[in-house]
Amino acid sequence: MNKKILVTLGPSSLDQQTVEQCTALGVYVFRINLSHTPIENLEPTIKLIQSWTDTPVCLDTEGAQLRNGLMASERVEFHTGSRVKIHRSSIVGDETNISFNPGYVSDQMGVGDEVQVDFNHVRFKVLEKSDDHFKAEILSGGTIGSNKAADVNRDLNFDPLTEKDYQAIEIGLANGIENFAMSFANLPEDVMLMREKCGAGANIICKIESPSGVQNLERILDQTDEILIDRGDLSRRVPIERIPFLQRRIISIARSKQVPVYVATNLLESMVTTLSPNRAEVNDVVSTLEMGSNGLILAAETAIGKHPVEAVKMVRALIDEHDRWTPNTSIAEILRE
Incomplete structure (x- = not known):
């Protein structure tokens, strides 16, 4: 063996x-x-x-x-073309709100970044950045549960x-x-x-x-x-x-x-x-x-x-x-x- x-x-x-x-x-x-x-x-x-x-x-x-935070359920639905807030502090996510951990990494996101979550290929594009959140468009919809792996389309620290x-x-x-x-x-x-x-x-x-x-x-x-x-x-x-x-x-x-x-x-x-x-x-x-x-x-x-x-x-x-x-x-x- x-x-x-x-x-x-x-x-x-x-x-x-x-x-x-x-x-x-x-x-x-x-x-x-x-x-x-x-x-x-x-x-x-x-x-x-x-x-x-x-x-x-x-x-x-x-x-x-990078992983997303706690979600309201294990099958939160995100719809293509809709808008979502990516919060810079931990929140319980729903169909219009989400956060990512660790926080110091999500702080490095910027306008134009694309974020892909889990293997369902839910994909966000960051459109605006403010003090406590980002506004993003859902490029590809799907379902997300808690603590799923995520990637940004560039290297982060x-x-x-x-x-x-x-x-x-x-x-x-x-x-x-x-x-x-x-x-x-x-x-x-x-x-x-x-x-x-x-x-x-x-x-x-x-x-x-x-x-x-x-x-x-x-x-x-x-x-x-x-x-x-x-x-x-x-x-x-x-x-x-x-x-x-x-x-x-x-x-x-x-x-x-x-x-x-x-x-x-x-x-x-x-x-x-x-x-x-x-x-x-x-x-x-x-x-x-x-x-x-x-x-x-x-x-x-x-x-x-x-x-x-x-x-x-x-x-x-x-x-x-x-x-x-x-x-x-x-x-x-x-x-x-």
């Missing part, structure tokens, strides 16, 4: 039976996504997982990213770690956590900061999910222990038709430097709602393994999906088939009973 499986825990899987079943399938780490875990819940969650399994826990930071990240790292270290994933690692200096805070003995997994991270990839590889390609966030800033080729190049460069590389996002997305993946998904998983990926990350499939254990079983089955395969494998061997 050389290829590793990293499993994200969430509402669908944070229970003893699921964690024990996943452990039996040879999971490498159980990931806690700090973007969706209140800081007051973190230590109890870590202790709970550790009481169920000896498989290590990995804390995944919020990092250098972010701190590599949030205040919550610093608190979470301290909590993790106090509870024996040794694996830390750094979201939006953009510069080698970001990794050096992460190393300083987590300690020399920590295993740092840098998430490559921005153009800056890709452009600085080789220098990041010199500082990190492992990397993770987040295809979802990358596709917010890079045309989606280029993502397969970017994935190939990143894997190749990481392998040339002997740094383990994992791949995430939409691997078995249909299993969020269905018991089986589709044919394109299983081909994607096997193709990713054949490119030289050292492992795969299940996110929504196990965090919020209806069939978390079945998703892990499917990845394990695909890894096992990949391990059996050689260029000389016969049709009879593939069709074995």
